[in-house]
Each structure stands twice: as C-alpha cells, then as structure tokens.
Amino acid sequence: MRSARRLLSDLIFNFRQKRPGVHPGFTRSTTVNTILFPAFAVAAIVAAFTTTPAxxxxxxxxxxxxxxxxxxxxxxxxxxxxxxxxxxxxxxxxxxxxxxxxxxxxxxxxxxxxxxxxxxxxxxxxxxxxxxxxxxxxxxxxxxxxxxxxxxxxxxxxxxxxxxxxxxxxxxxxxxxxxxxxxxxxxxxx
Incomplete structure (x- = not known):
C-alpha cells in the first residue's frame, strides 16, 4: 500500500499534465487549479489521518x-x-x-x-x-x-x-x- 504522501504527489503530478488538444498554456481551468484542487487536496489529507475503524x-x-x-x-x-x-x-x-x-x-x-x-x-x-x-x-x-x-x-x-x-x-x-x-x-x- 502506498503512502498518503506518494498518492498525493502522484495526484498533483497527473492533475497538472497537459491534455492533447488543449491550448498549450492551459492544463485545466483556473478555478479548478486555484480553488478546487487545493481544497480537495487538504480534504484528502485530513480524511487520511482522521478516519477511525468501525x-x-x-x-x-x-x-x-x-x-x-x-x-x-x-x-x-x-x-x-x-x-x-x-x-x-x-x-x-x-x-x-x-x-x-x-x-x-x-x-x-x-x-x-x-x-x-x-x-x-x-x-x-x-x-x-x-x-x-x-x-x-x-x-x-x-x-x-x-x-x-x-x-x-x-x-x-x-x-x-x-x-x-x-x-x-x-x-x-x-x-x-x-x-x-x-x-x-x-x-x-x-
């Protein structure tokens, strides 16, 4: 099982990759890059370290x-x-x-x-x-x-x-x- 840090690193790297057919200056929308992605990353980290077993x-x-x-x-x-x-x-x-x-x-x-x-x-x-x-x-x-x-x-x-x-x-x-x-x-x- 991979560590949470490695999963987060892979997620960030894959998210910022350019998609074919998209203007070379853009990877995703500015809203997603500046607001949604950081919020998701923080939520994922918090969830990974605060869950308790049933x-x-x-x-x-x-x-x-x-x-x-x-x-x-x-x-x-x-x-x-x-x-x-x-x-x-x-x-x-x-x-x-x-x-x-x-x-x-x-x-x-x-x-x-x-x-x-x-x-x-x-x-x-x-x-x-x-x-x-x-x-x-x-x-x-x-x-x-x-x-x-x-x-x-x-x-x-x-x-x-x-x-x-x-x-x-x-x-x-x-x-x-x-x-x-x-x-x-x-x-x-x-």
Missing amino acids: TAQQITAGDLVIDHPFVFETPVTAMAGGGYLEITNTGDTADRLIGVEADFPRVMIHTTEEKDGVARMMHVDAVEVPAGATTVLAPGGFHVMFMGLQGDPFETGEQIPATLIFENAGRVDVIFDVRSRTAPATDQSG
Whole structure:
C-alpha cells in the first residue's frame, strides 16, 4: 500500500499534465487549479489521518456511554449469536438495559449461569447499569442474544444494526460489528 504522501504527489503530478488538444498554456481551468484542487487536496489529507475503524464505535446517550458493540462470526448452522458491549454510566442515577430490538425473529438479554458444572443461558428482564460504573456484556456473562439466524450466519466485517432500550436513557441505536473468533483480542478500554 502506498503512502498518503506518494498518492498525493502522484495526484498533483497527473492533475497538472497537459491534455492533447488543449491550448498549450492551459492544463485545466483556473478555478479548478486555484480553488478546487487545493481544497480537495487538504480534504484528502485530513480524511487520511482522521478516519477511525468501525470497531472503535462509541455512542453517548445522556449519561450513558456505549462502547464497542460486537458479535462473533457464526457458522452457517448457528441458530443464534451473542452480542457484547460495555455500558458506562457517567451520571449520578442508575439505569437499566431493559430490552434490545433488531431485525431478527427474537432478541433477548441473557446471562450465562453454571449449575452442576454445566453452563446454560437464562433470559433476564434487565441488566443494571449502576451510577458511576461500567457494566460489561461479555462472553460467559450478560449478553444480547440474536435468535433465528436460520442459515444466514454473521460474517466477519458485517454490521448488525440494533436499538438498545434503557429505562431512563430511552432508545439508543447502535451497530454491532461482526468479528472473527480467531482475531486477536483488542483493547476495549477506549
């Protein structure tokens, strides 16, 4: 992959080349050369250095900050997939995640419990989000369960739109990024 500097240099060089059949004193219009091209070049440089990956998603809704919503890729035979995220409550009042909506036959909030050495998922009505604390929905604990995949698996790079429903903060739209299970763990501290 070529560097941004090299791409910009090639763009400037190619832009200023003379075109056949055009008066020898002109390469493009004066407006383009003096106004539009420099503006485009600055915009391209800014975009190249300020873009962030989709997996760095952070949403703020009132006192709540929702970080890194994601799901793992699933095999074609999977009937469900789990969604994970972090919810930080920066306020003085507790809140609760009371529901999730998405374009699936059923979406529920679950927790994983172990009984007699066997882990099983249990539906919960809500997840507490205490004031001044972070609640983590992660494998082995609370999570969002997207049910009814029916042969349409989650594939790495795909994005799953959903709406989190909080008791106080209300409805918050998020995008769950689909990650590979074999990808290295990423820092989710923000």
